[in-house]
Amino acid sequence: MNNLVERTLTSIIFVIVLLGSIIQSEFASSILFFVIILLCQREFYNFFKPTDIKPQKKVGLIGGLGFFVISLLASQARLESETLFSIIPLIFTIFIIELYRNRPQPIPNIAFTILGIIYIAVPITLLHDLAYYKDYSFGREYNYDILIGYFFVLWANDTGAYLIGRKWGKHKLFPRISPKKTWEGSIGGVVLGLAVGYLNSIIFPEFNLAVWLGIAAIVVVFGSLGDLVESLFKRSLDIKDSGKLLPGHGGVLDRFDGIFISAPMVYAFLRILEFL
Numbered sequence: 001m002n003n004l005v006e007r008t009l010t011s012i013i014f015v016i017v018l019l020g021s022i023i024q025s026e027f028a029s030s031i032l033f034f035v036i037i038l039l040c041q042r043e044f045y046n047f048f049k050p051t052d053i054k055p056q057k058k059v060g061l062i063g064g065l066g067f068f069v070i071s072l073l074a075s076q077a078r079l080e081s082e083t084l085f086s087i088i089p090l091i092f093t094i095f096i097i098e099l100y101r102n103r104p105q106p107i108p109n110i111a112f113t114i115l116g117i118i119y120i121a122v123p124i125t126l127l128h129d130l131a132y133y134k135d136y137s138f139g140r141e142y143n144y145d146i147l148i149g150y151f152f153v154l155w156a157n158d159t160g161a162y163l164i165g166r167k168w169g170k171h172k173l174f175p176r177i178s179p180k181k182t183w184e185g186s187i188g189g190v191v192l193g194l195a196v197g198y199l200n201s202i203i204f205p206e207f208n209l210a211v212w213l214g215i216a217a218i219v220v221v222f223g224s225l226g227d228l229v230e231s232l233f234k235r236s237l238d239i240k241d242s243g244k245l246l247p248g249h250g251g252v253l254d255r256f257d258g259i260f261i262s263a264p265m266v267y268a269f270l271r272i273l274e275f276l
Contacts, residue, residue, distance in 0.1 A: 014255065015155070019148065022131070026142040030072055033128045037064050039252040040120045043242045047233065048112060053105045055113040056094055063090050064121030071125045075132045077140045091117075119260055120253075127263035130270070134206070137274050149200040149212065150266060153219045154258050157193035161224070164188025178231040186224060193220035211273065215266055222265045223258035230257035 021032040041064050045057040067087050073079040094113050098106050130150060134143040165185020173181040197216025201209040230253060234242065241250030 018151065022144050022147060026076075026131075029128070029131060029142075029144070029147075033124060034065065034068060036252065036256065037068055037121050037124050040124070040256060041065075041116050043251045043253045044116045044120055045112075047237050047239060047242070051237065052103075053108045053112060054101075054103050055109055055116060056097055056101075057113075059090070059094055059097060060113045060116040063087060063094075064117045066090065067117065067121050068125045068128070071129065075129055075138075075140065123260045123263040124256075126267040127259055129267060130263075133270055136207075136211075138270070145204040145206060146215070146270070149197075149204055149207075150215065150219060150263075152196050152200060153193050153216045154223055154262070156196035157189040157220045157223050158258065159189075160192030161185040161189030174228055177228055177235055181228075189224065190220045193223075214269060218265045218269055219258075219262045222262035226258045226261035229261060230254070 018032065021028040038061065041061050042057070045055050045060060048055060067084070070079060070083050070086065074081040074083060091114060094110055098110050101109070103109055127147070127150070129138065131142055131144050131147045132138050132140065133146050134141055161181070162185065165180070165182045165188065168188075169182030169184045171183040172179065173183050173186050194213065194216050197212045198209065200216070201207065201212040204212075230242070234240070242253035244251065
């Protein structure tokens with residue numbers, strides 16, 4: 001099976017599982033995002049296995065998953081939003097734990113443990129919070145329109161960049177970090193992403209064209225930058241793929257790398273709209 005066919009089949013299954021869970025129910029969506037955080041954080045911490053840097057993997061996972069669960073329950077009005085501050089003692093407990101580990105790289109160990117929470121768990125949590133955005137404000141009611149529309153744009157950007165870059169890509173976008181990415185592919189991703197943003201305004205008319213184009217612009221710009229950031233991490237550690245879970249795509253991190261910067265930016269954009 002060639003790489004394109006393998007990549008396509010994996011993408012189809014991935015899309016069915018993701019959209020099916022989001023549409024099925026609030027509970028199914030929550031379980032899915034919980035698992036995504038778990039898998040992504042594990043892959044991130046596994047980056048450092050060949051090195052002297054040894055993040056506190058279990059503590060990082062507890063912190064990331066705990067942040068998601070508390071945020072979810074707060075969104076559902078089952079907990080007060082102030083409960084999120086309970087994650088602060090856990091963060092500083094990481095420093096104390098490192099005192100007793102007797103590892104050769106204590107500062108990087110602490111730093112990358114916390115980074116696994118900030119870089120992965122926080123963005124994915126904020127992304128899931130988009131499912132509680134309705135009538136131009138965040139509330140308690142589950143409404144997946146923005147969340148699905150976000151993924152449509154993200155996938156359109158990735159697809160446009162991959163296909164156009166593969167066919168016509170000549171001018172390197174960022175050769176120091178990602179030699180295969182080209183300006184032609186990037187432009188193809190932007191055009192297709194904005195086009196899908198326009199289609200979202202028709203499919204999900206609850207939000208106007210300006211909002212959808214704003215979301216699309218943020219996703220295509222910061223989604224591409226997020227991809228480059230993950231490539232920067234892997235290149236600095238001499239890693240090709242973050243894992244092997246998704247045939248044709250590598251690891252889960254490789255499939256979600258566009259989320260880690262774009263999701264917080266979209267969340268901030270929608271928060272700002274609440275005050276306009």
